[in-house]
Amino acid sequence: MSVLEALPRDPLARIDQLAVRRGGRTVIEGVSLAVDPGEIVGVVGKNGCGKSTLLGCVAGVLAPRDGRITVDGASVWGARRERVAARRALGYVPEGADPPGFLLGGELWALCAASRGAGPPSAELRAALGLDELRATALERMSLGQRRRACLGAAFIGPPKLLVLDEPDNGLDAKRLDALVALVRAHAADGGACLLASHDAALLDQLGARVHAMPDRPAG
Amino acid sequence: MADAPEGSSQETQETRETRERPSAPPERPSAPPAGPPDRPSATGTTTTSLFVMAHVRWADVWTRAVILPAWRRAGAIWVGCAIAAALIFGPTGMHPEDLTGLALHHAGVGAALGVTWLLVYVPTARLLLRAEAAAYLRTLPGPRFAPLLIGGGAFVVGQLPWLALWVIGEGPRGLAVVALESLAILALASFRPPAAHAGWPRWKHDGEALRAIHLRALRRRAGDALVRGAGLAVLAGAAAGLFVRNNALTGQAAAAVGAAVIAVLLVPAYVGVLLVILGAHRQTAWLAETLGIAPGTRVAALVFAIAVVQLGASAIALAAAALVAEPDGRTLAWLAAVTLGCALGSSLGSARALLGSQASETVAARAVVGAIVVAAAAVLCLGLLGAAGAIALCAAGLGAALTARA
Numbered sequence: 082m083s084v085l086e087a088l089p090r091d092p093l094a095r096i097d098q099l100a101v102r103r104g105g106r107t108v109i110e111g112v113s114l115a116v117d118p119g120e121i122v123g124v125v126g127k128n129g130c131g132k133s134t135l136l137g138c139v140a141g142v143l144a145p146r147d148g149r150i151t152v153d154g155a156s157v158w159g160a161r162r163e164r165v166a167a168r169r170a171l172g173y174v175p176e177g178a179d180p181p182g183f184l185l186g187g188e189l190w191a192l193c194a195a196s197r198g199a200g201p202p203s204a205e206l207r208a209a210l211g212l213d214e215l216r217a218t219a220l221e222r223m224s225l226g227q228r229r230r231a232c233l234g235a236a237f238i239g240p241p242k243l244l245v246l247d248e249p250d251n252g253l254d255a256k257r258l259d260a261l262v263a264l265v266r267a268h269a270a271d272g273g274a275c276l277l278a279s280h281d282a283a284l285l286d287q288l289g290a291r292v293h294a295m296p297d298r299p300a301g
Numbered sequence: 302m303a304d305a306p307e308g309s310s311q312e313t314q315e316t317r318e319t320r321e322r323p324s325a326p327p328e329r330p331s332a333p334p335a336g337p338p339d340r341p342s343a344t345g346t347t348t349t350s351l352f353v354m355a356h357v358r359w360a361d362v363w364t365r366a367v368i369l370p371a372w373r374r375a376g377a378i379w380v381g382c383a384i385a386a387a388l389i390f391g392p393t394g395m396h397p398e399d400l401t402g403l404a405l406h407h408a409g410v411g412a413a414l415g416v417t418w419l420l421v422y423v424p425t426a427r428l429l430l431r432a433e434a435a436a437y438l439r440t441l442p443g444p445r446f447a448p449l450l451i452g453g454g455a456f457v458v459g460q461l462p463w464l465a466l467w468v469i470g471e472g473p474r475g476l477a478v479v480a481l482e483s484l485a486i487l488a489l490a491s492f493r494p495p496a497a498h499a500g501w502p503r504w505k506h507d508g509e510a511l512r513a514i515h516l517r518a519l520r521r522r523a524g525d526a527l528v529r530g531a532g533l534a535v536l537a538g539a540a541a542g543l544f545v546r547n548n549a550l551t552g553q554a555a556a557a558v559g560a561a562v563i564a565v566l567l568v569p570a571y572v573g574v575l576l577v578i579l580g581a582h583r584q585t586a587w588l589a590e591t592l593g594i595a596p597g598t599r600v601a602a603l604v605f606a607i608a609v610v611q612l613g614a615s616a617i618a619l620a621a622a623a624l625v626a627e628p629d630g631r632t633l634a635w636l637a638a639v640t641l642g643c644a645l646g647s648s649l650g651s652a653r654a655l656l657g658s659q660a661s662e663t664v665a666a667r668a669v670v671g672a673i674v675v676a677a678a679a680v681l682c683l684g685l686l687g688a689a690g691a692i693a694l695c696a697a698g699l700g701a702a703l704t705a706r707a
Contacts, residue, residue, distance in 0.1 A: 164593060166593075175587065181581060183517065183581070191501060194504075196592035197592070198506075
């Protein structure tokens with residue numbers, strides 16, 4: 082092991098003492114987590130324990146009440162410039178995989194590419210997720226699995242340093258699930274990181290993910 | 302015309318219903334029995350009465366599934382026609398024969414009138430011809446002639462205001478005009494544009510992408526509302542032209558009066574479309590958040606989409622007003638500058654009103670009120686300041702838009 086490899090690395094994503102309230106109830110209280118470059122972290126826990134909420138906060142979609150989230154050194158909920166830097170360093174697939182239904186698959190990827198200053202999805206990504214057949218299809222006409230593939234394609238464009246994937250295996254067939262595992266592992270091998278929520282222990286095993294168990298929902 | 306927003310919301314509801322319903326089609330009626338009638342059945346009912354009952358049931362199902370949704374839309378048009386008739390035949394002292402005579406002898410007025418009805422009625426005709434429920438019902442072993450008869454009758458009845466205008470105005474000659482126009486409506490309603498080949502869009506930055514996405518939402522979600530809006534815009538322009546022409550106005554005075562009339566009458570033309578734009582804005586919210594797109598960029602995209610609609614509608618109204626009023630070059634230039642200026646100011650004001658009400662549960666009603674308030678502000682500015690009121694409206698609109706939160 083070289084000296085450089087032995088040095089402690091800054092985490093790619095850091096969550097410090099996160100607290101979230103939704104609809105007057107505390108959903109997450111005092112959650113801390115760090116994701117290093119090259120690491121895949123699987124968030125597990127009971128239904129309703131706040132896995133999706135945690136990922137939504139990291140992705141910049143749900144505002145936390147307290148705590149701090151940084152991605153690639155920039156605060157997701159900080160000042161405007163930091164927000165932009167942090168959010169452009171992540172790719173998010175929500176649990177519902179519900180981008181605007183009137184958009185075609187190709188248009189969703191073009192929006193993500195324009196925002197990240199990236200090109201279209203690579204040939205490897207298109208082949209792995211079967212994106213070519215979804216390019217001219219409206220998202221509202223797609224099945225859940227197809228929408229999930231379209232959203233995964235959007236999340237991988239760039240690619241961003243951190244992938245935030247909420248139940249990414251939902252609706253995927255065996256072939257695409259294998260492709261997803263290969264893509265995520267390759268992403269981590271290239272120095273990226275992945276934070277994903279899943280109930281599927283086999284998937285987390287296949288990915289070699291470090292498991293972070295969410296505590297039960299706090300009272301009140 | 303004031304019902305257009307209702308019609309538009311209805312339209313979206315209908316679209317949603319028809320989209321959600323294909324797997325739950327209307328009650329399947331029993332097919333009419335084949336074979337010779339008049340044979341008594343075991344229960345004593347003749348096969349003739351069974352045959353008639355089956356046809357009646359079939360007609361009932363067809364009417365509920367296909368005709369009623371189309372008539373709901375036609376009802377909105379009727380109310381709009383009643384308001385337009387009150388405006389045209391009320392203060393100007395015109396009679397139906399004056400208008401139809403003008404239309405027959407003045408190509409501009411004729412074209413404006415014909416195109417207006419065409420654009421206003423095509424969405425209703427399209428519902429009668431191409432409703433998803435109708436496509437399903439046609440696959441069932443039901444009678445062929447009855448639906449044709451019911452659909453044809455509904456198509457004619459839906460056009461009653463247009464029919465009344467021409468029959469009262471021109472008698473049998475008017476019937477011929479209505480028949481010709483009906484053929485054009487049927488042709489346009491039956492037309493299916495070929496599916497465009499969707500290439501990979503090359504958007505340079507997020508602002509350009511969001512603007513393009515808002516326009517795509519308009520094209521894909523508000524097609525019928527846009528067509529109807531175009532028809533109402535022609536009507537608004539024709540009314541403005543009549544005001545200018547009958548009052549012999551020229552120059553800045555003509556521009557102020559014409560632009561004020563257009564600003565008010567355009568409200569029903571675009572208010573339904575506003576909700577579609579707001580829908581696109583809300584649906585892209587989480588994507589924009591997670592992609593780090595600035596709130597200002599999102600507001601700018603919304604304003605852009607509204608401005609495209611309002612400037613487009615105003616340009617159509619302007620063309621109709623020019624055809625009807627036949628103004629001199631200077632008056633036309635003033636009218637164009639003031640009308641388009643007002644459209645720009647109204648876009649900014651409408652965007653502010655829309656964003657201010659987006660979190661409300663009564664967003665549709667508030668959008669309508671917002672559009673009416675903006676139109677009233679336009680009339681006020683033009684009334685107080687004349688043609689310069691357009692600049693004041695733009696300044697006020699810009700000030701309002703700058704306070705908007707995405």
